[in-house]
Structure formats: structure tokens, C-alpha cells
Amino acid sequence: MSDQTADPAQSPAAATAAPTPPPQRRQQPQQRQQQQQRQPQQQWPDISVVIPLYNEEDSLKELHHQLRSVLGRMNARYEILFVDDGSTDRSFQVLRDLKRADKHVKIVRFRRNYGKSAALAVGFEKALGNVVITMDADLQDDPAEIPSLRKRLDDGYDLVSGWKKRRRDPISKTIPSRFFNYVTAVLTGIHIHDFNCGLKAYRREVVKSVKIYGELHRYVPVLAHWEGFRIGEMVVQHRARKYGRTKFGVGRFWRGFLDLLTALFTTRYLRRPLHLFGFWGMAAVAVGVIIDGWLAVEWSLGTTSLSNRPLFLGGILFIIVGIQFISIGLLGEMISRTRADEQEYAIRDFIK
Numbered sequence: 001m002s003d004q005t006a007d008p009a010q011s012p013a014a015a016t017a018a019p020t021p022p023p024q025r026r027q028q029p030q031q032r033q034q035q036q037q038r039q040p041q042q043q044w045p046d047i048s049v050v051i052p053l054y055n056e057e058d059s060l061k062e063l064h065h066q067l068r069s070v071l072g073r074m075n076a077r078y079e080i081l082f083v084d085d086g087s088t089d090r091s092f093q094v095l096r097d098l099k100r101a102d103k104h105v106k107i108v109r110f111r112r113n114y115g116k117s118a119a120l121a122v123g124f125e126k127a128l129g130n131v132v133i134t135m136d137a138d139l140q141d142d143p144a145e146i147p148s149l150r151k152r153l154d155d156g157y158d159l160v161s162g163w164k165k166r167r168r169d170p171i172s173k174t175i176p177s178r179f180f181n182y183v184t185a186v187l188t189g190i191h192i193h194d195f196n197c198g199l200k201a202y203r204r205e206v207v208k209s210v211k212i213y214g215e216l217h218r219y220v221p222v223l224a225h226w227e228g229f230r231i232g233e234m235v236v237q238h239r240a241r242k243y244g245r246t247k248f249g250v251g252r253f254w255r256g257f258l259d260l261l262t263a264l265f266t267t268r269y270l271r272r273p274l275h276l277f278g279f280w281g282m283a284a285v286a287v288g289v290i291i292d293g294w295l296a297v298e299w300s301l302g303t304t305s306l307s308n309r310p311l312f313l314g315g316i317l318f319i320i321v322g323i324q325f326i327s328i329g330l331l332g333e334m335i336s337r338t339r340a341d342e343q344e345y346a347i348r349d350f351i352k
């Protein structure tokens, strides 16, 4: 653990302490999409609220009402972008009614349920605001946190993640989730407490640059950190689910861990696979050679006969698996070499 870790036992004010130090303000973010999507004459919003939803018909009206009153007080241009992830209830009809009454509402509707990651990815793509806030549609996240989340970005962060310190969820969810967050923090080196909080604030550059695919929505902070963005954390209120039920069953945990492997591999080793596979491959070969070498010495001294030593097979297994690992690493290197031209670097400033 590094000194960046915020202590959960600290007071709420201290608990918002910076996991990473604030950077200098950016001057010229280099973003491809920025030019593509926003016309210079256009008055684009300061804030985009992106809300993925799947069968949340009962919550939407109340959520919209709360959002409007919070955003209206903020004295900022805003849009509320609902991404209907293939709902089969009346969610879309409710959204259409909301849009009729409020021009800030925008709706994207999927043909079928693609999952929260896909909904967020499309929301990120369509969002026009300088600041993008994501939140769940089930009223568990409190819109009243939006002003402080945005302020927190001004402390010099690119992404501020909510921390549901007092979580209003069943214990079957909170305990595995603690473990999951702990392991993720240790393995990724990003010391925040709540990776999977739906309530987050991003600077525009982050959402236009991070690519969420598969089910990686839990790891947006990991992907963003890898691209060099500064990650902060803020304690937020959490509420119990009022309507409907959770869309993620127990399957979320093992899927979450597989996704963690993906996130780690694609951030750390995508461009140098041999460093991962080669290391473990050589280690396995070394273990196998030591075991079998030792047995061979014993055999040559006549103290034992190899047919009596099942360990001999173990040694051979280590050597074979090790060589396979090294070969996989080399194959990975070849693939990554042929794709070298797709390499992109995240440039923070370009001063001419």
C-alpha cells in the first residue's frame, strides 16, 4: 500500500482526501472527438448527466424531478441523457413524456439489452458537456451530490468517483463488494474504496478517451488511471432501492473478477505480453528443471528408480507448461508488433 491510501476510519471531510495529487490545470487537451462532435458556434452544455437504465419505469419521473431541481439551481447549461438499455417495461414511454416536458432531456434507446457498459459507452460518446456525471437510474444515487462532485473536479482531478461509505444494500452484496474493492485497489495500485459506484464525475477528455467494452464499466477508474488521468474520490450518500430490483445477481462477482483480469492485462501487458507470460513461463521451467535435475542425480547415484518417483512427472509438467507460456508470450509479442501502428499516446499538453 502506498501513502495515497485514504483511511476509511477518518472523518468524512478527511475521507475525501486525495488518492492522487492534484495536477496543474490542463491547457490544450488533445481530443479527436472534440472537434468531430462540437461545432464552434454551438452552445454546448457545461454538464451532461448520463443515466444508463434497464427497466426502471417507477423511478424515472422522481429521478428527473430531483435532477431538475438540483441542476436548475446550479446556474449551468445542462443536458440529461438517458440511455435505455433495451427496457421491456414502460421506461421508454416515461422518458418520452419527460422529454416532451423538458428540453434538457435526451434519450438513446437500444434495440435490446446490451448491458451497463454498453449504455455508458454510448452515453459517453453522445455527451456534449464539459463535465459528465454518471449515475444509476434507480434513485440509489442522490442527485444532490452533483454540485460537490463537480467542485471536486476543480480540485484538479479528471475523474472523481463516489464512495458509498454507508451503503444501503443487503449484506450479501456489501461484504463481497468490500473484498472485491480491496483486491482491485491492491492489484491496480489505485487506492479508492468503491470502484463500482455508479455516481462519478468526469472531465470531458476522460469520457472521450477511455474505451469501455465488454463489462468493464466497473473498471473505468483503472482504464482512466492507465491513460494518465488523475483519479479522486468523494464520499456520497447512498439510498436503498425503492422500486424494482437489482439487475445484477451473484454472477456479478465472478464476472467482476474475470473483468479485473481483463482490465489488468489490457492496461499493463497489452503492449508487452512476454513480460507477463515469459516471467511465469521461465519460473515454471526453472522449477521443473530443478525437480527433474535433482531426481536425475538421485537416479544416477543409484539411490532411487525413477519409476518410483511420481514427482518426476510433475517436473516434466512444469517444463512443458513453462515452455507453452513462453510461446504464448512470444505469439502475443508478434501480434502486438503487427498492431504497433495503432498505438496511441495520451498527450496532456502540446505547447507550440
Ligand code: UDP
Residues within 6 Å of the ligand: 051, 052, 053, 054, 055, 056, 085, 113, 114, 115, 116, 119, 135, 136, 137, 138, 140, 198, 245, 246, 247, 248
Ligand atoms: N442497468 C443497465 N443495464 C443493465 C443492467 C443495469 O443500464 O443491463 C442500469 C440499471 O437500470 C441501473 C444501473 O445500471 O440504473 C445499476 O444497476 P443496479 O441498480 O441493478 O445495480 P446495483 O445497484 O444492484 O449494483
Ligand code: MG
Residues within 6 Å of the ligand: 136, 138, 140, 241, 246
Ligand atoms: Mg442500484
